[in-house]
Amino acid sequence: MVTEIAPVPAPGPPPVARRGGRNLLRVIVRDRIGAVGVVIVVVMTLAAVFAPLLAPYDPTAMSAQRLAPPGGVFPLGADEAGRDLLSRALYGARTSLTVSLIVVSCAGVIGVLLGLLAGYFRGVMDGVITPVMDVLFSFPTLLLALAVVAARGPGTENLVLALVIVFVPSFARIVRGTALSVGKEPYVESAHAVGLSNARIIFKYVLPNSVAPIAVQFTTSLAYAILIEASLGYLGLGVQPPQPSWGSMLSSGKAFMELSLWPSLVPGMCIMITVLGFNLLGDTFRDALDPRLRGRAGR
Structure with missing residues (x-):
């Protein structure tokens, strides 16, 4: 008598990407430091959105x-x-928040696309994209942004372009690494064997496993983009007057610090608190979406 053995189903993707979203709220509630970051980000975002209603003067x-x-x-x-x-x-x-959000969103979309192409298809794609990203990544971030703005001139459009170029390599390298790792998993090989298209494999298996590092990189990049935008504004290469920005406020107030600290202290504190909030939020996302770090919740 021959006993039939049921075929072993192809292994599915690991549950990290699917369960991460459900744990995010739980980790935020339990992690007091992360909750502080969320409060800071929410308050600053509301202040930016409702600035015309909250500002007492022009x-x-x-x-x-x-x-x-x-x-x-x-x-x-x-x-x-x-x-x-x-x-x-x-x-x-x-x-600051509008410029940073536009910059990081554009850089994220471009970087994720380039990372997927390089990590999943490899070969010629990887041979062309990765060296370019490595060259851009080798330059100090602020120096590269300064070079682009200095070449094209000051202004909001050139500032956004410079910062997008600066942040694309970070997203591309992170997604490329994930795509290379996931591409070797048995469930991806099984998907190839049953004839799934490359696009379906990328969006069903590769991209969901990149959600956690992308979310962390997105929030930390927002913090860094605010710093760079303020730095370029301080040097007069960012948003131009009369539009106010924290960097230009710092620059104009430095000459009067002996008479009054407030013109420099107010924008400096705004920058510090906002950057701190986004960094704490990035830590919260990392704890929620990475199962190896979930034990840190409740700090």
Whole structure:
């Protein structure tokens, strides 16, 4: 009597990518530090979105109360031109967060696409894309951004272009590594054997396993983009006046620090708190989406 053995089904993808989203809220609730990051990001985002409603004055309106201390008609004081620092900080949040979100979103889409092409198809694709990404990645981030902006001139459009070029290699390298690893898994080989198309394999198996590192890279890149945008604004190569930005506020206030610290302190604190919030949020995503780090929740 011959006993028939049922065929062993092809192994499916690991549960990391499918379970990560369900654990995100749980980790945020249990992780107090991550919750602080979420609160900071939410508050700063709301401040940027509702800046026209929250700002007490026009951020470009000047007055005779130059370098006025906090209190009275100016809650956070006034700058060297008598402009309200609170209003300028709120509109500066809108500028920094908008530029950073556009930059990181564009860089993420381009970098993920290039990483998938290089890591999944390998061969000529990998031989062309990876060296270019390595060359861009070898330059210091701020130096590369400075070079692009200096070559094309200051302005918001050139600033966005420079920062997109800066952040694409990070996303491409992360997704390429994941694609190379997942491409060797048995369930991907089984998918090839049953005739699934490359596009279906990429979107069903490869891309979901890249969600965790992409999410972490996205949040940390937002923090870094805010820093670089502020740095270029400080050097006069970012968003141009009269549009307020935290970097330009720091630059204009440095000459008056002996008379008043507030024109430099207010934007500096905004930058520090916002960057801290996005970094803490990135740690939370990493803890929620990486099963090896879930034990750190509840810090």
